[in-house]
Amino acid sequence: MxxxxxxxxxxxxxxxxxxxxxxxxxxxxxxxxxxxxxxxxxxxxxxxxxxxxxxxxxxxxxxxxxxxxxxxxxxxxxxxxxxxxxxxxxxxxxxxPKAPDIALERLKARLKAEKEKQEELKKEQLKKEQLKKEQLKKEEEKQAKLKAEKEKAEKKKLEEQKAKEEQEKKEKKEQAEKKLKADKEAKAKLDKAAEKARAAEMSRITGAVGAGTSGTAAKSTGPRSDGGYEAAIRGKIKGNLVYSGTDDTLKASFHISQLPTGEIISVRKTKGSGNAAYDTAVENAIWKSSPLPKKKDGTVVRDFDTDFNMKDLH
Structure with missing residues (x-):
């Protein structure tokens, strides 16, 4: 160059x-x-x-x-x-690698990641639902247990209440039997005292007759000589009568003995009405009426018979 x-x-x-x-x-x-x-x-x-x-x-x-x-x-x-x-x-x-292949691989990877994420979420959801079912089952078992305990307590309470009522009923029955026995004993004592009083009265009357009279003592058969006296006795007995029947044909007769103070010492049924309930109600009313009213002069008829008609006691 x-x-x-x-x-x-x-x-x-x-x-x-x-x-x-x-x-x-x-x-x-x-x-x-x-x-x-x-x-x-x-x-x-x-x-x-x-x-x-x-x-x-x-x-x-x-x-x-x-x-x-x-x-x-x-x-x-x-x-x-x-x-x-x-x-x-x-x-x-x-x-x-070409650009479309790279985009496809990325898309596949993203879809795979999303699928795995969805599966994880699904597993979590299933786990939560299972836990919720277990909690619900435990709650149901707890409620069932509480209900059973409540029913057991109520049953026990009812049994105790029933036993208490039975005991009270038994005690009342025993008290009623004791009272009835006491009433019978008291009535027996009154009857005995009445017999003694009657015997003493008869001895007194017999002695009086033997000492100065030649006739027999007239036995009173009822307060017939004094209508007011009879009405007073019937009125008091009627006030103590407890009977709900309505048969006016019922009639019962009783012999009543009393002390000079009006205290009744014996009641004896001489003729029944055919209705035991009515007869018992009249007898109880007679006993409840003791002492009976006296006459205007303060005396009483020691022994008398009287009839009790249902129609007269209304």
Missing amino acids: KHATSSGPYKVPKDHDGLRSAAMAVAMHAVLILFLWVGVHWQSNEPVAVEAEVWDMKVQEAAPPAPPAPEAEPEPAPEVKPPPAPVSPPDEVKPE
């Missing part, structure tokens, strides 16, 4: 090594492709698209004209280095 003289303008030297420059360009592209392939396969993440811009070494722009330079010594010729040996391409170069 010849150089221009210092006296003339600068000119671009002609390219006499075009083949060598093309070979160097091809070698550089091969090395670049190799580095890209190795880098893609060594990376653990998804490959990314790489763009490479190829420059044509043949195209050169003309340098702008240099200003005139002072005269200088001619430069030595540039040292030409031998081209690097061509690098053989690898045995197999895998094609880079």
